[in-house]
Amino acid sequence: MSALRQRATDLVRCYDQVLEQQIMGRGSCLACKDGKLWMKVEGLLKDSDPREMHCLGLDPLRVMEESLEAAAASASSAAAYSRRSKARPGLQGLAKAFEVLEQAALNLYLGPWRGEYKVIKMYSGTFTHYITPVLSMPQTEKLFGLLGYQPSPSRPEELCLRSPKVEPASLEDLLRLSCAFLVARCECLLLLSALGKHGGDARWELSVVRGRQRGHSLQVCLLVINLISQ
Numbered sequence: 001m002s003a004l005r006q007r008a009t010d011l012v013r014c015y016d017q018v019l020e021q022q023i024m025g026r027g028s029c030l031a032c033k034d035g036k037l038w039m040k041v042e043g044l045l046k047d048s049d050p051r052e053m054h055c056l057g058l059d060p061l062r063v064m065e066e067s068l069e070a071a072a073a074s075a076s077s078a079a080a081y082s083r084r085s086k087a088r089p090g091l092q093g094l095a096k097a098f099e100v101l102e103q104a105a106l107n108l109y110l111g112p113w114r115g116e117y118k119v120i121k122m123y124s125g126t127f128t129h130y131i132t133p134v135l136s137m138p139q140t141e142k143l144f145g146l147l148g149y150q151p152s153p154s155r156p157e158e159l160c161l162r163s164p165k166v167e168p169a170s171l172e173d174l175l176r177l178s179c180a181f182l183v184a185r186c187e188c189l190l191l192l193s194a195l196g197k198h199g200g201d202a203r204w205e206l207s208v209v210r211g212r213q214r215g216h217s218l219q220v221c222l223l224v225i226n227l228i229s230q
Helices: 003-026 035-047 060-081 091-110 125-130 137-146 168-198 202-213 218-229
Strands: 119-121 149-151 158-161
Touching: 003 035, 003 091, 003 168, 035 168, 035 218, 060 091, 060 137, 060 168, 060 202, 091 125, 091 137, 091 168, 137 149, 168 202, 168 218, 202 218
Parallel strands: none
Antiparallel strands: 119 158, 149 158
């Protein structure tokens, strides 16, 4: 087993253990907020090629780039046409969207028999507040598609599971993707923190995400940011 694959396997195992402790200790099935695991992921993201960390079946940097490109365009339009127009949320919004996706994956992983998890209602408050503002419909269908959802043929405002039954083999994929979404939201918040006063500006956020896509460490990204801002 390669070192990269071993690192990914170890991270998912740690994530699973934290979930077990969270459920046994507090009865919580919510997206993971364990401080120790979060610090572990942060440390790995800071010190590693980010492309090596995002190897759990999800390419969040690409998702972030696409969303921030739209956010930058939206910001330009808002400035050009109306001060009251709202630009799309950036990394902060993406972090929350990844948390919602993590929760959706965990719902299926921990309660695959529950009927309410077989359908995602795209008109729900959670969806319209945290998914629609940052993810395009193609992105939404692709990301929820990783969990086994597809557009409903009879109700275009809903996503439904392709198979009415979650197979045992799919549970490992759901756990892995849950962990991947955790790493993705950690990446978002880590970059947002590193940007400091430039956080919230889609153009700056897009610049640092593209640097991460090239494999730059956080330190290199910060150096580039400081040079540009001088």
